[in-house]
Amino acid sequence: MLEGALLIRRQRVPLGLWGATYAAGLVFGLALAALILVRLGVPAPALWQEFVVQTFLTSQGLGQTVTAMIPLVLVGLGTALAMRVQFWNIGIEGQLWLGAMAATWVSLHDIGPAALRLPLMLALSMLAGAFWIALPLALKLLWGVSEVISTLLLGSIAFFWVQHQLFGAWRDTATGFPTSPTLDAVERLPLLGWGQVHAGLWLALGAVALAALVIGVTRLGFYARAVGENRRAARAAGLPVLLIVCSFVLGAGALCGLAGAVIVTGTEFRLSQSIGAGYLFSGIVIAYLARSNPLAVLVVSFLLGGLYTAGGVLKVFYGISEAMVLLVQGVVLLSVLAAQLFADFRVETRRAA
């Protein structure tokens, strides 16, 4: 008879075990998701086809997954960098909206020569994202306001701002829909000739490489770790704590702003109310699953991108409702998160004598 079980925290987690729990959580979550989808009437063989073959194993499917991955990498990185200095950037959506708006603004007013238009859109989106995160950062530094609340609320404010523009000055007069007019060709990120995959991929990969380098080998990255692990000790040791926190948090906001611009210039080609959908909490999920490690952010974003791609297919071809797709994605993510318990703790069972 099983009498009970004890959880014993591991002093350190072996890398192999860490990987194994991720894989096991993923397999368990996918199995559970498959069960739900079969009950909903999706034929079992189609599941394998949609979730694995069509999302990861065919060139076209892989292209879609990579396209979905690009903004996820940027927001995941944006959350992870802020997390490094104990800044919980929950409301990345606000910075994403601001970035998207900044890019749209440049496009609408045709600012700058055509050749520099796209770089200007991207640069301004980063500034806008950094500006939007500077507000909660200032509130936190000056008065200790919790950034969990302020970034979330600023996310809503940003969304209302977007709506205000789309239903007002920026409405596309050609269609009358609340979207901005489509971008000119020079304002779009070039396609790489592989499905919809665009040059935003290089931006995302570059950001990952840069973040990994900064954290891994630079003095600034080391200081950021020290600030994240013990801010008082970092201050007492004479580290420039304020500078480190500001540079990481503003950098995080800039990446989230860039994500907004990349969605507008890479896949949607216009600002609409729906481009931020699905990003609200993906940043924190990715950063947590990746343990704030930039290279792991890339891997997690890729898998999450696959999940989004498959979700889209389920909606369109099998008539699965949006709510059910979210449920299925939630089940998979929750399984992976819950599996972490077995990496962090050892379970010791006790049996009655």
Added chain:
Amino acid sequence: MTPKPKTPIARPGAHPASGRAPALLLRGIDKSFDGHRALQGASFRLGWGEVHALVGENGAGKSTIMNVATAVYAADAGEVIVDGRDVPLRGPADAMAAGLGMVHQHFRLVGSFTVAENVALALRGAGNNVTLPEAARLLSDRADELGFRLDAGARIDELSIAERQRAEILKVLLLGAGILILDEPTAVLTAEEARALLTLVRALAREGHAVVLITHKLREVAAYSDRITVMRQGRTVLDAAPSEGLDMGEVARLAVGEMPPTPPRVTARPGAPLLRIAGLSARRADGSPALDGLALDLAEGEVLGIAGVGGNGQSELVDLLSGLRRPDAGTIRLGPHDLVGASPARRRAEGLRVIPADRFDSAMAPGLTLAENLALTGVSSGRFGSRWLLDRARMRREAERLIAANEGRGGGPGTKAALLSGGNAQKLLLAREVSSDARLLVAHSPSRGLDLRATQAVHQAIADGVARGMACLLISEDLEEIMSLSSRVCAINNGRLSAPMPVAEVTPERLGALLVGHA
């Protein structure tokens, strides 16, 4: 589901002293944590009506074996027999129901509750539905029997540490504990309070209770103990009675493994004046004054001891000196410079070094490796790489050097600082702080929680620095530490500092009077 234990209320004489099985018998206990063998065939025998000192260095397994006894940990092997009955204990609640009560170093009391509410909470949790007035009456009756007073209506966070400890002991007794285990009970007490506690413990033993005192302050408890068990590196190495002509030097040798080196002698050769603090004042968050016009002078090569009961402004003084907070008024002059407005970095550059009371509060990061912690203060000088890039190999070599120089056990450069024992971590912190360019060391309770050997290593490091001409401001609650290192001593009480006196003129009576503010 086990039936809720009906909690008996312990009465005097409930546990006759003789003719019974031992109160607690632990045999062949093994316990590992992730491959680290904390206990290896350890044993412990406790009789009724006995005060039993459990002695050993940090990491010897004292707390671990008692956590096994109270079923906080499950042993890998061995048996736990309580009062002759081999009943498996599946958790702390089972242990409590079997009459085993442990008073941990960090009390299990709700700070915003009164003493009576805490007791009622615990009793109700154990299935005894007392009302608040009943709990208050039980409390005051039991306190009367034991010969002390405790206000049942006082909130816990308004009580002194010693009063909280009594509240915790009473709570555990009222829960029906016949066997009382106190983990380092005197560590947080003044000498006077410690004597009162040990007298209380003797009274409990006379009533028939069995009491375990986990401690590394052997000298303090030996006179009050009927038996002494010594543990070392997870094994029980001695179980004997002081009345059998036990040689305390022998006990210490067994606990440490060999005779510890003699304590360092600090030969003060005060040189040029270095530190001058004047009119230093600061307030706590609630507006009450933490420091009130504090003034002191300190010369090179001198140790000034500041004795005092914790919470009298010591932590604020340390934070003001390290630059983690700003004073409301006053000056801190180090040599020719006023440091009041200076950043921590500037202060470090001037040779100011700080050992805080809690190293993981403001000196080291538990989640960083040793190499990273040891390089934390040196990176900005360019010792570990260029302005932009970090030289991790050099950090590693430096850590290896410091660890080797400090006979470091239990960790290499890549070990997380949190995994190190307190003594080893403190030695490495001192190695980092007391470098050749240190001019002033502010050390706050540098040996708190450390065993004898680590304490001596810490004191030696301070003495070596002082011999090189470093000045040291030693803030401590441990009078022995103050007396052995300082050349002058003053007392801090309620944010005010007494006039310093030469250490030769200090008597316990004079200092005691200053500490409580009657002089």
